[in-house]
Amino acid sequence: MVIFMGSYSGGNNSSDDDDSQDEGSPDDHSQPGLDDYGGDDGDDDFKQESGGGAGSAAAGAAGAAGAAAGAGAASGGAGVGAGAGAGTGTGTEPAEDGDFGDTEEPDDGESAEREDEEGEQPDSPDIEEPDIEPEDDVDDPESEKEPEEEDAEEDEDEEEEEDETVVVVQEIDALSAVSWGVQPVMKRVEECYGGEINLFYKPAPVREVDPEQEKQKWINVGRQLGMPVNPSFWDEDPPESTELVNKAFEAAIEQYRGMDYIRALWRRGVAAGRDINDEDVLIELASDIGLDQEQFVEDLDRVEVETGERGELPFTFMEIQGKPAPKNGRVRYSDFKTQFTFQGVDEQEPQELQRFIEEYGPVATPEVMEVYGVQREESVQLLQDLNSVLSFEVGGEQFWTV
Numbered sequence: 001m002v003i004f005m006g007s008y009s010g011g012n013n014s015s016d017d018d019d020s021q022d023e024g025s026p027d028d029h030s031q032p033g034l035d036d037y038g039g040d041d042g043d044d045d046f047k048q049e050s051g052g053g054a055g056s057a058a059a060g061a062a063g064a065a066g067a068a069a070g071a072g073a074a075s076g077g078a079g080v081g082a083g084a085g086a087g088t089g090t091g092t093e094p095a096e097d098g099d100f101g102d103t104e105e106p107d108d109g110e111s112a113e114r115e116d117e118e119g120e121q122p123d124s125p126d127i128e129e130p131d132i133e134p135e136d137d138v139d140d141p142e143s144e145k146e147p148e149e150e151d152a153e154e155d156e157d158e159e160e161e162e163d164e165t166v167v168v169v170q171e172i173d174a175l176s177a178v179s180w181g182v183q184p185v186m187k188r189v190e191e192c193y194g195g196e197i198n199l200f201y202k203p204a205p206v207r208e209v210d211p212e213q214e215k216q217k218w219i220n221v222g223r224q225l226g227m228p229v230n231p232s233f234w235d236e237d238p239p240e241s242t243e244l245v246n247k248a249f250e251a252a253i254e255q256y257r258g259m260d261y262i263r264a265l266w267r268r269g270v271a272a273g274r275d276i277n278d279e280d281v282l283i284e285l286a287s288d289i290g291l292d293q294e295q296f297v298e299d300l301d302r303v304e305v306e307t308g309e310r311g312e313l314p315f316t317f318m319e320i321q322g323k324p325a326p327k328n329g330r331v332r333y334s335d336f337k338t339q340f341t342f343q344g345v346d347e348q349e350p351q352e353l354q355r356f357i358e359e360y361g362p363v364a365t366p367e368v369m370e371v372y373g374v375q376r377e378e379s380v381q382l383l384q385d386l387n388s389v390l391s392f393e394v395g396g397e398q399f400w401t402v
Helices: 002-036 043-074 079-089 108-123 129-164 177-181 183-193 211-224 243-253 258-271 279-288 293-302 333-343 353-360 365-372 376-384
Strands: 166-172 197-203 315-320 323-328 390-394 397-401
Touching: 166 183, 166 333, 177 183, 177 211, 177 258, 183 197, 183 333, 183 365, 197 243, 197 258, 243 258, 243 279, 243 293, 258 279, 279 293, 315 333, 353 365, 353 376, 365 376, 365 397
Parallel strands: 166 197
Antiparallel strands: 166 315, 315 323, 390 397
């Protein structure tokens, strides 16, 4: 009979013991959080998980103690039931071969002592505080390192962004018809990649010019590139070098209007065939586009210009992933697109036509055709439909402005 009750009581208490382990299982679930912690999560999260594990362990201990005490109380006055319940509630392993027959029944004194011990067990959960402070000591060095690691990662990201930036520098001058002829391509590059690249224009080194050779170049450009070109510029008192027009370009750069100014020189000289190698003409053009005339005159006398050989203009220099990619002469849009695609720079849609005219005007019709991929007739119609856009003619070509 003792054996039967011990076996039966053990069965019940085994179930209770399983329940108590389940109640204590949150402590086990919190452990993967500690194992997974690699320093990337914040300290607060780490402490929170550890604190939760300590609380769960305490709750599990309290549940186990309560289950053991409840088993003892449920036995009533039966000393055998209390003894069996207490023995099984502690989770000890049974004797080999299920031999319960040798178990001695405790006397009333021993049963009372066990009940006293079991009654005191619920006080054991006062252990949760020691778990927190060691965690703080462990976390402090880690938290001190994290800002340094984050700063290092930010510096690396900035360096990578700088390395990935595509720089384009184009050297031009006012007597280069090819530099003028590729302006539709350059406007398309600015529109479709301007947000991803750094594009700069600068004066090419001063060069000596042969009027006959330059005139023939201008004729070829007019035939091939579509922009207005008037080669009669070279027929009467032509310039022999680019020194004066280069200095004027530099003086306009001093007022951050270099590109506006050289486009004015191209319209007057290359497109209209009128003289631009005269200081008074250069000063007048500066005033026409809104430059400070006194400062322009002062800078025109002061600036120094580079000399040397550069070859055919424009000279276009690209830096792709830190490697130079120079090109002399005519450039096509595909030249840029190939390099930018290799660099991983995405092509963008150009802005609305109205805003394009407001930003770059006056622009020639061929520039609009290139940027927006439309034929002349459609381009003219689109431009005429815009609000507050005016046109004027230079060298047989229409220019559009606001």
